[in-house]
Amino acid sequence: MININAISKRYSHADAPVLNNLSLTVSDGNSVSIRGASGSGKSTLLSLIAGFESPDSGSITIGSQTLPFSSEKNADIFRRRELGVIFQSYNLIECLNVWDNIAFTCRLKGNSDDSYQLHIMALLGITHLKNKPAHQLSGGEQQRVAISRALVHKPTLVLADEPTGNLDEDTSDTVSDALYSLCRSLDTTLVVVTHSEDVARMATQQCWLRHGQLHSEPA
Numbered sequence: 455m456i457n458i459n460a461i462s463k464r465y466s467h468a469d470a471p472v473l474n475n476l477s478l479t480v481s482d483g484n485s486v487s488i489r490g491a492s493g494s495g496k497s498t499l500l501s502l503i504a505g506f507e508s509p510d511s512g513s514i515t516i517g518s519q520t521l522p523f524s525s526e527k528n529a530d531i532f533r534r535r536e537l538g539v540i541f542q543s544y545n546l547i548e549c550l551n552v553w554d555n556i557a558f559t560c561r562l563k564g565n566s567d568d569s570y571q572l573h574i575m576a577l578l579g580i581t582h583l584k585n586k587p588a589h590q591l592s593g594g595e596q597q598r599v600a601i602s603r604a605l606v607h608k609p610t611l612v613l614a615d616e617p618t619g620n621l622d623e624d625t626s627d628t629v630s631d632a633l634y635s636l637c638r639s640l641d642t643t644l645v646v647v648t649h650s651e652d653v654a655r656m657a658t659q660q661c662w663l664r665h666g667q668l669h670s671e672p673a
């Protein structure tokens with residue numbers, strides 16, 4: 455579960471806050487999609503939820519953890535255990551192959567689950583890429599590896615920034631089906647930033663970010 459209570463964020467030198475008294479609650483196993491104009495603050499909101507940045511005011515609680523983290527070490531432990539993040543830039547480790555990129559987080563925790571990893575890779579259609587180095591992948595292939603890596607350690611919260619942005623329509627449907635259904639089956643909370651109406655409509659809750667706040671209707 456995630457509970458965001460009246461957060462505000464203003465970057466230095468900006469005329470207005472990018473997020474202004476924004477609140478949001480999403481329960482376990484549910485999902486929220488967030489749409490909004492470019493520059494409206496969607497990535498900033500994900501960054502605050504992940505604890506990469508802090509709000510100027512308000513509070514964010516993920517399960518029993520209230521942000522900010524007490525130390526960078528605790529932040530790392532929490533992110534490795536509880537959080538899956540799908541970044542706009544996939545952040546794969548170029549010198550590792552697909553299998554090792556996906557297994558990386560689990561190996562750090564010492565709890566690899568090869569059969570679950572194969573299950574996710576099959577759902578996302580990337581099993582045949584298992585041994586291919588990350589630097590030889592297309593953008594869409596990298597995106598599906600990044601999604602697999604975000605899910606393989608069975609996190610309680612997944613933050614996805616444009617998870618289908620680089621995919622054709624058919625692959626986008628397959629990948630979004632897999633993302634939503636894997637999260638539901640793990641009872642994982644999912645926050646998806648997307649420009650795709652099809653991807654957004656699959657969420658249990660749809661929101662639009664405007665003037666620093668979330669709305670349940672488009673403008």
Ligand SMILES: Nc1ncnc2c1ncn2[C@@H]1O[C@H](COP(=O)(O)OP(=O)(O)OP(=O)(O)O)[C@@H](O)[C@H]1O
Nearest residue numbers: 465466468472490491492493494495496497498499
């Ligand atoms: N680190 C930063 N320092 C200063 N300003 C920032 C920083 N990060 C983002 N901004 C500004 O905050 C605003 C919101 O940016 P953000 O990336 O959150 O928007 P977005 O809705 O995700 O956009 P897009 O859809 O284009 O990815 C923009 O005006 C951006 O220039």
